[in-house]
Amino acid sequence: MDIVIASVGFGLVTASVLAIASVAFTMQFGITDVLNLSFGGVMIASAFIAYVVNNAGVNIWIGVLVAGVAGAIISYLINRFVLTPFKRRNTSPIGMVIVTLALGLILENLVLAVAGPNNVSYAMNSGPTLAVGAFELTALQIGMIALSLIIAGAIHALLRLTRLGKAMRATSCNAGLARASGIRTERVIASTWLITGALCGISGAAFAMNSGSFGSSSAELFLVVIIASVFVGGVGQPYGAMLGALLLGLVTEVSAAFITPDYKEVIAFIILLGVMALRPQGLIARATV
């Protein structure tokens, strides 16, 4: 029983990382209409940039910020110089997926070419452990959960309280109508890539912190879990993605305690298939974002 309680702790940490990534992924789809398969590549590239900074002796939390900046810049550039031009040519959604897949391949192998085939890990201090019975969390893990909650609150505030958030929701709902009402959708989309790119970078660094060590292809399987939590919550819905992340984070880590950690992603995949087959619109039916 203790191992299950302990795995709930791991589950909460994984869910935190997953929530940051899933919200970013689902917003990219909802607002810019691109199913971005280069997401894992951007995550790992940002995590690696954070590693370079961290390796130079900088605290890992500053490294997380650096990863956020890196993710924002990479995603902005991808949108500005690749995705927007292809969109202007009326590339079909599936064509855009091929483009992002190629971009992800390029990014991942750029990291491989620079970093080499060996896994790297951050220099970090996990701090004192907080234990309630078998339930244990290190200060570092509590920090990651707090980071995720702050980001969830910030995204909520952005979407509900700011003009940009309102414009984002309008673009997500109906881009043509938003444009007709005077919203500069291209700008909204560029801002979306900046913001979600930052979240993608942060989640990359957090993912690397959580998994201990990482290499150029580490995010491939994690992307499966991200996609599963996005689909569980309903594609394009930030709040659904948060819920999906909580569900999948807990389910994958608790199942790892029961079966073996080798099949964590397989469990996520089965949930994904189940949702796609039985409820393709996600657990929460589409409302306004």
Added chain:
Amino acid sequence: MSSGTIFYITTLLVYGGVDVVACLGLSLQFGTAGITNFGFIIYQAAGAYVAAVLSLPRDTANGGFQTYVLGLHLAFPLPWIGGAVAGGLLAIPAGLVVRRSLRPDFAGVSMLVTAVILNTVVDNFVPLFNGAAGVALVPSPLGNLFNPQSLKWQWMYSGIALFMCIVVLLVIRLITESPYGRSLRAMREDETAAKAVGKNTDRMRMTVLITGGAVAGLSGAILVGFINLWAPSAWTYPETIVLIAAVIIGGRGNHYGAILGAALVPLGFLEATRFIPAFGPAGLVPALEWIVTGLLILVFLWFRPQGVIPERRHRLARSLPAQAAAAVSGAAELATGPARGQ
């Protein structure tokens, strides 16, 4: 020619044959029917594994150093047939998921995710196909006829591989040049219009997924008979991207484009880098190869999306002025042409 050169040439011929067969299957799905199957490589993998365990003796043989299912020790060509059937059968669940998908890009992503996960499962679940180490010592087909190490066998096997290319080309041509092929192109161009003239697009999509899966399975069976080994590292998801790159670069929707793409990308490009002297740390050259593959896809999609050999215009309505005939899409062709129920 030294025997080393001949071995290299026959190896290239077999690899080329395998790539051509796979690209023809992918081109049928991606080029003709417009189904983007990001998990195409798993059908090749299924064909290879099934052909392997059908031709291998029971896993207690060879001192039992590997574990796998079946081990029926069947004679050629039964393992190849089994491989093709396995590829076809594996396409059925994919077809069901695609049918339920809200959008074609969701379907594509679900197939990609399936490819990643199946690779992990086979990698970790050792009793199935010996896990990450893979199945080894797969018997060479017709190894009882000639010694598989001999040049005779090498020439014979490359001959069989090329013969299979021709057979697959003819079969796929038969499909794409028939009224059924016209329906497939109609589905690709405008699914709603194809449905409106009475085409069952769900069933067509399933048929194409199964046919392409069987062709991919056959390509895997040919490959595993030659290299005698099959492991999860041979079919990671980027391998599908290489095939998609080949079809995009060669020219989708036409068979000669698929063949040219197979010769240019998996064979030409990846073999050419073999002759570049190795530089930098280990793994640098393969990483650069992948980067260039990704760039090639982007460059072609931007500058020449129709590929090196563009798809031939399929003209049907001769009575229409040539200009109008050139402009009609597959769907319009179907409406004006002799639309027969499928």
